[in-house]
Amino acid sequence: METIIFATKNKGKIKEINAILADMNVEVVSMEDAGITFDVVEDGTSFEENAMKKAVQIMEIGNKITLSDDSGLEIDYMDKAPGIYSARFMGEETPYPQRFQAIFEKLENVPEEKRTARFVSCIAAAFPDGRRLVSYDTVEGIIGWEAKGENGFGYDPIFFVPEKGKYMAELSPEEKNAISHRGKALRKMKEMLKKELEK
Template sequence: MTRVLLASRNAGKLREMRRILAEHGVAGVEIVGLDEVPPFPEAPETGATFEENALAKARDAVRASGLPAIADDSGLAIDALNGMPGVLSARWSGRHGDDRANLDLVLGQMGDVPDERRGATFVCAVALVRPDGRELTVRGEWPGRIVREPRGENGFGYDPIFVPEGEERTSAELPSAEKDEMSHRGRALRALLPHLRELAD
């Protein structure tokens, strides 16, 4: 069994990764989280792109653990805000991880933007770094639009104001399994599967 470190303390991300591996019949890989390895200092996310941030997190995790490591960075790119909040999504309001403040700030900034110009895309970059120094990144995108009022209780971050293309429900109104199937992270993780199968062999 090959142990692979998912450089995250987010229990939801761990469950999602394990679920996707099981659904696609990837055997021989055990995904462990940061809470299952000795603690190490994690560098701040200072990259200009999602890929740079994901690679930096995965490199730190490999150096500290000696295990192949996966890390992701994701966020929301809004057309009317020139692609922002982008890599700053988690700290858009100035406080890291304050979902409500971030969401309220985006809604305020978009108050005058007409419905036809409210396009947005959730983006996720996932990096896989191996102990031998081989690295790769994959990217998943989930296009949609921003609504004027938050709706739904599922998910986190900007999910309550994001309606995926072809949908009337927000991301926060979708059941978890449906969201996994469509989401930017689900798409990126599925693109990683052939490389994880290779690790298992």
């Protein structure tokens, strides 16, 4: 069984990823599980740059195939902010409810049709032999008027998914994986990985 490191300390992400890659003969472990404490400085100007930088640097330390994702929330009315700065929006230590409040204030009195937003996910894979892969996907929605739901993490409670009539954080893990940006990008990456691992 191939061990793949996923460059994250977020246990929620590892759970999501293992569920999607469950039928492959791989075990996905976090940086913590692999004993890696290195912090990659995410100073790229795009999701792809950040994802690839993380994958390559962690692969060089762990010497195993490494996956990394850079994802974020783009709010059209806010010129696509917070975008690549989603995790650091208002400072890394700021609790999400405070961030939600700031976003609601910026969108106060903004009608539904102008509250369009999307979650973006870019997944990069770095192999010790120099091979590199990238997949990318999005999920469209609108910024809601309140935070709802107990599932998911990050900005899920304020992201309303019109096709489901629910907030992202109200979806079950299975429902979320079926439509989420990371779920879709991961399934694309899974197909690429299968081909590469067969070589």
